Amino acid sequence: MGVAQPVKPLTESEYLEIERRAEIKSEFFDGEMFAMSGGTRWHSLIATNLAREFGNRLKGHRCVPYNADLRVKVVATGLLTYPDLTVVCGEPQLLDDEMDTLLNPAVVVEVLSDSTEAYDRGKKFEHYRQIPSLLEYLLVSQKEPRMEQFVRQESGFWLLREAASLDASIELPSLKISVALAEVFANVKFPPAAIHPTAPPRG
Numbered sequence: 001m002g003v004a005q006p007v008k009p010l011t012e013s014e015y016l017e018i019e020r021r022a023e024i025k026s027e028f029f030d031g032e033m034f035a036m037s038g039g040t041r042w043h044s045l046i047a048t049n050l051a052r053e054f055g056n057r058l059k060g061h062r063c064v065p066y067n068a069d070l071r072v073k074v075v076a077t078g079l080l081t082y083p084d085l086t087v088v089c090g091e092p093q094l095l096d097d098e099m100d101t102l103l104n105p106a107v108v109v110e111v112l113s114d115s116t117e118a119y120d121r122g123k124k125f126e127h128y129r130q131i132p133s134l135l136e137y138l139l140v141s142q143k144e145p146r147m148e149q150f151v152r153q154e155s156g157f158w159l160l161r162e163a164a165s166l167d168a169s170i171e172l173p174s175l176k177i178s179v180a181l182a183e184v185f186a187n188v189k190f191p192p193a194a195i196h197p198t199a200p201p202r203g
Contacts, residue, residue, distance in 0.1 A: 015080065019071075020098065028080040036082065037115060042142045042188055046111050047084045049184050050140065054085060057177040063089040063106060071101045072108070076130035084140075085109035087175060104133040106174055111140045125150070129158070135174035145185045 009031025010018075018033070019026060026033040039047070047068065054065040065087045073080045073095055080101065087107035095101035108128055110120045120139060128134055137150040137158075145166045150158040151173060163170045169180045 012078065012080070016098075016101075020100070025068075025082050027082070029078060039111070040113065040142065043111050043113055045188055046140055046142060046184060049186050049188075050085050050109055050111070053179055053183045054087065054177075057179060058087070058175065061175070061177075063087050063175050064092075066102070069100075072105055072131075073101050073103055074127045074130055075103060077127050079124075079127045081124070081127075083108045084111045089174070103131075105131065106133055107136045107138070107172065108134060109138040109140060112142060136172055138170070140184065142188075144190055145181050145188075147179075147181060147184065 010028070010033065011031075012028065015026075015028040015033055019028070025036045027036060028034070051065060051067045058065055065085060068082045068084050070086060071080055071082055072086060083105070085107075086102060086105040086109070088102065088104060089106040093103040095103060108131075110116075110124070112120060125137060128137055135152050139148040139150075141147070144164070145168075146162070146164040147170050149161045149163075149170055149172075151161065153159055161170070163181055166182045166185060169178045171178050
């Protein structure tokens with residue numbers, strides 16, 4: 001029986017050569033490619049609503065939103081990934097002449113799913129925090145009308161804010177706009193809340 005040979009890590013250049021020809025998207029980190037699963041109906045709808053709402057709010061603005069087709073590189077850690085939405089303020093800094101890999105997002109938005117929520121909240125946010133230009137990070141639920149917002153402070157700490165109803169909105173200080181949750185979750189059907197019957201009185 002032959003001995004399994006260790007897999008040689010990919011270089012970033014090799015990853016990009018493969019990725020630019022691939023039919024599915026893959027993240028890249030530490031010499032490995034990780035295929036990204038497709039989104040659900042609600043994930044797709046929320047991401048579309050986000051792109052539309054940010055586009056409307058930023059029309060004529062110096063900041064421009066991009067959908068998940070634009071790859072982002074975290075230069076400090078080497079992660080290459082595809083946020084659900086990014087916003088760039090001013091001139092975009094791009095990895096190369098292919099113009100498909102962004103280096104300087106000001107805002108990153110991820111729509112949470114069961115398979116990626118722990119990663120988006122934890123290790124992936126650790127990577128994103130290493131981007132000097134990043135000022136705000138938004139996490140958007142699929143299960144309820146809820147958005148969590150992390151805002152970078154001058155001290156370097158990140159302040160958590162939250163909005164959790166269709167009547168609520170999120171203020172984005174870095175962009176000087178407000179985003180309504182009713183627009184972000186337009187046409188999304190949430191599961192009904194569990195009904196807890198009232199216990200009969202004792203005695």
